[in-house]
Each structure stands twice: as structure tokens, then as C-alpha cells.
Amino acid sequence: MASLPQVPLQAASPRPGVRPAPQAIARVRRRRRPSGEPPPLPRHLAASGKWWLGLSAAVVLLWTVGVVTGSIAVVDLVDTRVLQAISEVRSPGLTRVAEVAGGLATPAAVRTLWLVTVVVLVASRRWRHLLVWLGVCLLVPTLSAEAAATLQRPRPYGVEILGPWSGFAMPSVPMTVLTASLVSAVYALVPAGRWRTVGKWVVVTVLAGTAASRLYLAQDHPTDVLAGVVLGVAAPLAAFRLLTPNEVYPVRYSRGSPAHLDVTGGRGRAIVRALQDQLGLVATQVTPFGLAGSGGSTPLRITVKADPGHSEGESWVFGKLYAATHLRSDRWFKLGRTLLYGRLEDEKPYHSVRRLVQYEDYVLRLLWDAGLPVPHPMGIVEITPEREYLLVAEFLAGGREIGDPDVVVDDGVIDQGLSVVRRMWEIGVAHRDVKPANVLVRDGTLFLIDSAFAEVRPSPWRQAVDLANMMLVLALRTDVARVYRRARLHFSDEEIAEAFAATRGLTMPSQLRRMLRQQGRDLHAEFLRLLPYRLPAVRIQRWSMRRVGLTAATLLLLALACRLAVDLVMWSPL
Structure with missing residues (x-):
């Protein structure tokens, strides 16, 4: 088919939307735990x-x-x-x-x-x-x-x-x-x-x-x-x-995700105490939040005292609780990805919960400093050394998932989502988990959340996958032709063709695949029909000596x- 008129990239490369200032939150003096004092949630016999x-x-x-x-x-x-x-x-x-x-x-x-x-x-x-x-x-x-x-x-x-x-x-x-x-x-x-x-x-x-x-x-x-x-x-x-x-490995038979820890009782009190001692935040309530969209951590909405000038007297911060269970899940996840895909997903697992949460905090700060619309990072709280940590960030009050029927997805929101991907390409970062649960909209401003799987200096394949997944997410609430027209203002035909050549099936997040099936639409095929040409599909299966060794070792251990x-x-x- 004939190529649609394309605006030069330099003439239409808008930055992500302007970020609203975080809510004012009251702070108290932090307390350094003296040497020898047990942590907020110690291990005990x-x-x-x-x-x-x-x-x-x-x-x-x-x-x-x-x-x-x-x-x-x-x-x-x-x-x-x-x-x-x-x-x-x-x-x-x-x-x-x-x-x-x-x-x-x-x-x-x-x-x-x-x-x-x-x-x-x-x-x-x-x-x-x-x-x-x-x-x-x-x-x-x-x-x-x-x-x-x-x-x-x-x-x-x-x-x-x-x-x-x-x-x-x-x-x-x-x-x-x-x-x-x-x-x-x-x-x-x-x-x-x-x-x-x-x-x-x-x-x-x-x-x-x-x-x-x-x-x-x-x-x-x-x-x-x-x-x-x-x-x-x-x-x-x-x-x-x-x-x-x-507290870490509860025995339960419910269908809830094992990643979602109980934050009542001793753990809840430990979180409140640690927030005040280590970040100076006076928490009054800790509740789970958005569990349906999270399978690798325990997301929390934490009610804290607001700045004295705040009209309501209280505010919220967002917390992601990481424990040894999440570290184990991350290791199994990366092992499975390596066995399934090989070199393109060949990663090293984290060796401690501390390293896992430190990396996510670093990536979040990197995205924030680059001007991307992400929650403002506020720090890390240690609950139990080497076992439990809480990543604290701004709570996007009023933000709703882009897949919500009440969210208005206009050209401005579409442009913001595409410019987010373009900006990540410029700073050399891949999000790797672009799905409706991680794309929020508040008052016409798009936010990208959950940088747990993000990668610094990724392969071009991973960056291309981010673009295709973002276009698919945006097309869930609009139409393919509209998203494609806006995408051509930010990316070349070759870049868009490469994105859809690299993205299919298992390279999409599970939530995105599920929503596509529920709508009964093959958005991927619709985008391919609009492309002026197609590139050969990028092979996902790549073999390496490490993959062969891990496969043999896994079968032997089984x-x-x-x-x-x-x-x-x-x-x-x-």
C-alpha cells in the first residue's frame, strides 16, 4: 500500500507531558538506629x-x-x-x-x-x-x-x-x-x-x-x-x-498471588516504624493497592500526615514491598525466560533483595531525572536486613489505568505515550513491561509506572518491543489507524515496522494479551496491514552455551x- 504522508521527526518530537508537583507531605526528624538494635521486623525463633x-x-x-x-x-x-x-x-x-x-x-x-x-x-x-x-x-x-x-x-x-x-x-x-x-x-x-x-x-x-x-x-x-x-x-x-x-512464607490455600504479603500485624507495625525512622514519614495506615496488576511485589497505599498547609491534613505515598519470596520469583522468572528465549532474554538474577530494590530505585530516579512522567522517588526503607525492603514513591492520586472505560484517550494522551517511548530510546532505557496496568492517566496527563523490569542500555530489540506494546496499549481504547498516524509523527516507518517485527505473542505482557483476547481483536495484524512494508520477523529463539548448560542442568535436577x-x-x- 502507499505510504501515508510523514511529518519530519525533528518537527514533531514533543516531550512527555508536564509533571504536576508531588503533594506536600509532612516530615519529621529521621532516627538512625543505634548499632546492635534489632531492625523493625527482626527474624526470631x-x-x-x-x-x-x-x-x-x-x-x-x-x-x-x-x-x-x-x-x-x-x-x-x-x-x-x-x-x-x-x-x-x-x-x-x-x-x-x-x-x-x-x-x-x-x-x-x-x-x-x-x-x-x-x-x-x-x-x-x-x-x-x-x-x-x-x-x-x-x-x-x-x-x-x-x-x-x-x-x-x-x-x-x-x-x-x-x-x-x-x-x-x-x-x-x-x-x-x-x-x-x-x-x-x-x-x-x-x-x-x-x-x-x-x-x-x-x-x-x-x-x-x-x-x-x-x-x-x-x-x-x-x-x-x-x-x-x-x-x-x-x-x-x-x-x-x-x-x-x-511473615515471609505464609501457609495459605487461597488463590491470591504468593507475591502479596500480609501487611497487618507485626509487619504493618514494622513498616510504620521504619517509615518514620528512615524517611521521616508519619504513616497512619498501610493498605494493599492494585494487587490485580502486580505479580512480583506487594504494592501498598500508605496514608501519611500531610504538610500543615494541606487542606485535608493527610496524604498518600506509594510503597512496593519486596521480600525474599520476590527474589526467588525473580530468579525463577529469569531462568524460565532464558530457557524459553535464550540470548535475547539472557539475564543475571539478583543475589539479594537489597540489590533488587536498589536497582529499581536507581532506574526510577534515572527516568525522573530524564523528565519522564513517572512517580517521584522518595527512597528505600529497610524492614529486615537482606530480607525485606520497601520502595517508596509518589502516590498518583486520581490516576487510572489507561484500560479503564472512563479514561479519555485523546490525541494528547496518545502523543504523550509515544513520546515517553521516544525519550526512553534517547536516554538508553527499556521499560520491558508496557501494559495497561502500568500506564496511568490523570487529568489528561499520562504516567508510566513500575520500572521493576526496566533495563539500562538494552538491546534494540527490547526498545522496539516497548514501542509496539505502547502502540497496542493505546489502540485498546482508540483505533489502530489513529494510533498509527500519531506514531508516524514520532517514529519512522522503518522503526515502526521493526517494532512489530520484534513483537508478537509471548513478547507482550500477559495482561495485554488477555485484554486483546477479551476484545476479540487482532490489533497486531491490523497494524501490520497499515505498514507500507514489513520487515522479517525477529527470531526470539536464540541459542547460547549458557542456555544449553542451563537447560541440561535443569533437566538433570528435575x-x-x-x-x-x-x-x-x-x-x-x-
Whole structure:
């Protein structure tokens, strides 16, 4: 088709719209945390965890003292007297009850519990809980079996043993394994709060019945059972509380994104305190905001005290809460992109939450200094060192997503969106996540938000993808011909053709693809029909040695994980 008249680029290269001044916000004096003072939201083991670790240390100490001094004979005598007293109340009926009650400590029961836990964790995709659970289930039985082999305490003597047994007695390996399995299942499967408290009491009841059964049948000494329970509780309790804290890795079965953290309770109070200490902002309320458009962080609207001259007395700031879960998601995201696309998406993952939030803050400041219509950056707040950080920026009150039916998208808004892309090209930045949720309009001014995926000095391919995605976003609310005519005032035909040659399918953000399907329009094909010519499609699949190595390593790890899962289900230390 014939090329439309094109205005010279130099004659029509408008800058992005004029940015309104941020709202006046009251500030108080910042407080520097003295050395040694805990952070706003410290990692802790809680008092019960410390008590159980102390008891396990006491058990090990008593073992050592008993072996060295020979006082273990006194313990044997006391244990025997207790078992003899229990044996005096034996009866055929009680024996049958005890045999049934002790069934949970058998290899078949433990395997069933392990299998159920694995299936639930995999189905709910709580991989970190699964890894911690696997570590506990491998470590605790191995250590308890090694301890029993080292101490070599014989089975109870002077009392008839009615149930099956094998190996040495101290600690009771069946009780240790059962306790560790039950406690791990509670922390891995049951949400914190009332239900977990109920689960703990159920575990106490089950362990009490199993312990009574094994003492009645004289399979273990009382101290064997006690040592096994202490070790079986202490190890998973410490592992799950330190490696999967509820504040960061909550157990939940709702369909909400795992990236959206709970900001009530202790975390909410920590955010308020940290904002005042580190940025001088007096926050009065912290609430989630815009969760539907965010899958890699927890966006927040934070109510703060406004400047004394402000009429309403309060204002808002925007916060993005990043935690270890988001760092893990970023790593998996980049690994998946590398395996799917290769060289064009070959990226290095962040090695800490601090680096992740520092980079986004840097890019946001870079865009702000370049005159782009982005929220004014206000700083970073540390919630827990190396684990949780809050990126704070201006809250665009009144801003609405460009996909909102009530938003008016005229030629001025279209020009602003296109000039934003042109300006990013000029300063050497690619946004990489241009979608309706990240393009806001307020009083006729377009704003670009969420620079989490932005890249400095990107490839021309990535810059071209930004242009095509912006044109598609603008065409959702207008028409293709109108957006194309305005685009030719900012970009050449070759640049627009390159953009649509580089953009298709998976190179569009998922929200944009979903909205295109909902409208039932192939906007990409409509733009292609308007182009005076087409360029060959840019190949997305690019192979490199790194991609080959990562693909091979991923497949190998998956195979090993499957084999380990099968072996773990079939293996039993009992």
C-alpha cells in the first residue's frame, strides 16, 4: 500500500507531558538506629523454639555425661522400675488397644504421612516448604539412627517386650521420626493462627497415645521416648521458623498471588516504624493497592500526615514491598525466560533483595531525572536486613489505568505515550513491561509506572518491543489507524515496522494479551496491514552455551528431584 504522508521527526518530537508537583507531605526528624538494635521486623525463633533447642542441647549433654561417668546405669534402673509398674496393669484388651495406638509409629504409617505431605506441598506449589520438609525428613532420622548406634543402649530388660522392635533404644528412632514428621506437617501444611494451634494439640494427643503404647508394650524406655520427642520437635521447629517464617512464607490455600504479603500485624507495625525512622514519614495506615496488576511485589497505599498547609491534613505515598519470596520469583522468572528465549532474554538474577530494590530505585530516579512522567522517588526503607525492603514513591492520586472505560484517550494522551517511548530510546532505557496496568492517566496527563523490569542500555530489540506494546496499549481504547498516524509523527516507518517485527505473542505482557483476547481483536495484524512494508520477523529463539548448560542442568535436577522423592517415600529408618 502507499505510504501515508510523514511529518519530519525533528518537527514533531514533543516531550512527555508536564509533571504536576508531588503533594506536600509532612516530615519529621529521621532516627538512625543505634548499632546492635534489632531492625523493625527482626527474624526470631520465638521463646518456645529456644526452649526446645535448649532441651535438645540438654539431652545431648546428659547423654555425654552418662556415657563418660557411667551414670547411665542409674537411668536404666529407674526406667526399668517404671516399665515394671506399667506391666502390672496389662490385660488382653489393653494390649490390643496399645497395638492399635502404636500403629502410627510403623514404617507404613510414616510413609503415608510423607506421601500426603509431598502431594499437598507440590499441589499448592510451596516449594520452599517442600525443600525444608525434605531436609528435616532426611536429617532427623539419620541423626537419630546414628545417635542410637553410638550410644548402643539395649532394649528394656526385666520386662516382657510385647511389640516389634529393632536396633538400639536411645533415642527412640520411631518416636523421633514420627514426631519430626508430624511437627513438620503442621508447619508445612497448616496456616498459622488458630488452625495451627489446633494442629499442635492434635499432634500432642497423637504423640501421647503413641508414647503410652510403646511404654505399655515395653518397646522403649521412658527416657528413650522423651529424648526422641525432644529431638523430633526441636529440629523441625527451628528449621521452619528460621527458613520459612510466617511473615515471609505464609501457609495459605487461597488463590491470591504468593507475591502479596500480609501487611497487618507485626509487619504493618514494622513498616510504620521504619517509615518514620528512615524517611521521616508519619504513616497512619498501610493498605494493599492494585494487587490485580502486580505479580512480583506487594504494592501498598500508605496514608501519611500531610504538610500543615494541606487542606485535608493527610496524604498518600506509594510503597512496593519486596521480600525474599520476590527474589526467588525473580530468579525463577529469569531462568524460565532464558530457557524459553535464550540470548535475547539472557539475564543475571539478583543475589539479594537489597540489590533488587536498589536497582529499581536507581532506574526510577534515572527516568525522573530524564523528565519522564513517572512517580517521584522518595527512597528505600529497610524492614529486615537482606530480607525485606520497601520502595517508596509518589502516590498518583486520581490516576487510572489507561484500560479503564472512563479514561479519555485523546490525541494528547496518545502523543504523550509515544513520546515517553521516544525519550526512553534517547536516554538508553527499556521499560520491558508496557501494559495497561502500568500506564496511568490523570487529568489528561499520562504516567508510566513500575520500572521493576526496566533495563539500562538494552538491546534494540527490547526498545522496539516497548514501542509496539505502547502502540497496542493505546489502540485498546482508540483505533489502530489513529494510533498509527500519531506514531508516524514520532517514529519512522522503518522503526515502526521493526517494532512489530520484534513483537508478537509471548513478547507482550500477559495482561495485554488477555485484554486483546477479551476484545476479540487482532490489533497486531491490523497494524501490520497499515505498514507500507514489513520487515522479517525477529527470531526470539536464540541459542547460547549458557542456555544449553542451563537447560541440561535443569533437566538433570528435575530427574534427580523425582528420583529423590520416590526414594524418600519408599525409604524408612524404622
